[in-house]
Amino acid sequence: MNDLYYYTQLLINGLSLGSTYALIAIGYTMVYGIIGMINFAHGEVYMIGSYIAFIALTGLAMMGVHSLPILITVALIASIVVTSAYGYSIERVAYRPLRNSNRLIPLISAIGMSILLQNTVLLSQDSKDKAIPSLIPGAFSFRSGESAEILISYMQILVFATTLVAMVCLALFISRSRLGRACRACAEDIKMANLLGINTNNIIALTFVIGAALAAVAAVLLGMQYGVINPNAGFLIGLKAFTAAVLGGIGSIPGAMLGGLVLGVAEAFGAHLFGDQYKDVVAFTLLVLILLFRPTGILGRPEVEKV
Numbered sequence: 001m002n003d004l005y006y007y008t009q010l011l012i013n014g015l016s017l018g019s020t021y022a023l024i025a026i027g028y029t030m031v032y033g034i035i036g037m038i039n040f041a042h043g044e045v046y047m048i049g050s051y052i053a054f055i056a057l058t059g060l061a062m063m064g065v066h067s068l069p070i071l072i073t074v075a076l077i078a079s080i081v082v083t084s085a086y087g088y089s090i091e092r093v094a095y096r097p098l099r100n101s102n103r104l105i106p107l108i109s110a111i112g113m114s115i116l117l118q119n120t121v122l123l124s125q126d127s128k129d130k131a132i133p134s135l136i137p138g139a140f141s142f143r144s145g146e147s148a149e150i151l152i153s154y155m156q157i158l159v160f161a162t163t164l165v166a167m168v169c170l171a172l173f174i175s176r177s178r179l180g181r182a183c184r185a186c187a188e189d190i191k192m193a194n195l196l197g198i199n200t201n202n203i204i205a206l207t208f209v210i211g212a213a214l215a216a217v218a219a220v221l222l223g224m225q226y227g228v229i230n231p232n233a234g235f236l237i238g239l240k241a242f243t244a245a246v247l248g249g250i251g252s253i254p255g256a257m258l259g260g261l262v263l264g265v266a267e268a269f270g271a272h273l274f275g276d277q278y279k280d281v282v283a284f285t286l287l288v289l290i291l292l293f294r295p296t297g298i299l300g301r302p303e304v305e306k307v
Contacts, residue, residue: 005142009150010268016156016225018264019163023218024241025248025256026170027087027211033187033251034207035099040110041090043238044117045212049083049219050229051121054130068135072220079216086117087212091205114235121231129230132223159221166217167257170210174253179206187251236280243287249297258298262286 024046031039053075060071094109139153174180185193186203194200222237223229240263248259263283270282290297 005150007269010272011265012150012152012156014265014268015261016159016264017267018244018261019159020218020222020260021237021241021244021263022257022260023163023166023214024237025244025260026214026253027208028242028245029248029250029253029256030183030207030211031204032245033253034183034190034204035095037095037103037106038110038242039090039095039208039211040107040238041094041113041117042211042215043234043236043241044114044121045083045086045090045234046215046219046237046241047229047231047234048086048117048121049079049212049216050223050233051125051130052079052082052216053220053223054132054229057132057135071135072224076217076220079220080213083212083216083219084209087208088205091208095208096201096204114238118231118234125231127231129228132227132229134227135224155225159225162217162221166214170214170253179203183207240280240283243283245297246287247290247297249299252297252299255297255299262298 024042027042027045028038031037031042056075056078057071060074065071090110090113094113095106098106098109134155136154136158139151140157142150142152174183182193182198182203183206185196185198186200190200193203241260244259244263245256246259247263248255248257250256263286266286267279267283271279274282
């Protein structure tokens with residue numbers, strides 16, 4: 001019974017972490033699904049979102065604002081607005097002028113943008129870790145006997161609820177709205193969509209903005225959950241979210257969601273089996289295995305060349 005409770009706790013922790021990976025992974029998969037390129041500056045967009053949340057929370061605290069709903073709402077809105085602007089700017093500066101060039105050139109441009117953003121934050125905020133206070137302490141406890149216990153923190157519940165709302169809103173936007181249908185048309189055949197009168201430049205920019213906004217939501221949630229942010233956080237989180245996108249099937253939004261959850265659970269159980277210091281090894285070993293045995297990912301489809 002104790003083992004069952006312990007593994008259930010690991011599963012809950014893994015799903016909580018994986019849901020935030022899924023939010024970030026959607027940014028990778030939407031951009032790749034439309035223009036066939038990887039936005040390697042996406043991790044730094046996440047990192048900037050966490051710093052904006054930190055600045056917003058600090059500013060409100062200095063003004064004497066202590067209302068929890070106001071703190072979280074303002075941090076989310078500020079982070080989403082700023083990171084969306086960064087997402088739009090990255091598309092205009094690093095991708096649009098190079099979209100018709102050799103595929104390697106936009107990749108190098110994205111890596112350069114990633115280094116630029118990381119060093120901009122390093123110069124403006126220094127390299128020290130910043131602490132975000134725990135705004136939602138406490139947890140629900142499910143106990144059996146004296147030793148077996150499952151804890152679901154209030155912060156984890158907020159992560160699950162916020163992620164679910166974000167995913168549902170995105171699914172409704174993609175399936176029901178006019179812009180969502182345009183996104184699907186561009187993902188299917190961007191040249192034909194352009195011929196049919198869809199402004200593909202605007203749609204591509206929109207995908208960068210949506211991806212950045214979801215990364216901002218993940219940044220606020222992870223920052224509040226773990227309480228520490230630093231300028232280097234975006235690199236590792238970005239690689240893991242990219243791993244989640246590839247794992248689920250890059251180009252597939254449901255695949256990115258599933259891949260994030262699978263990766264989070266794999267990390268949680270990997271840390272238990274091999275130690276915390278090996279959890280990143282587990283994540284990237286999973287990436288290597290999926291590339292070796294199923295390159296299209298769990299929900300990905302083989303790419304068919306259009307003629």
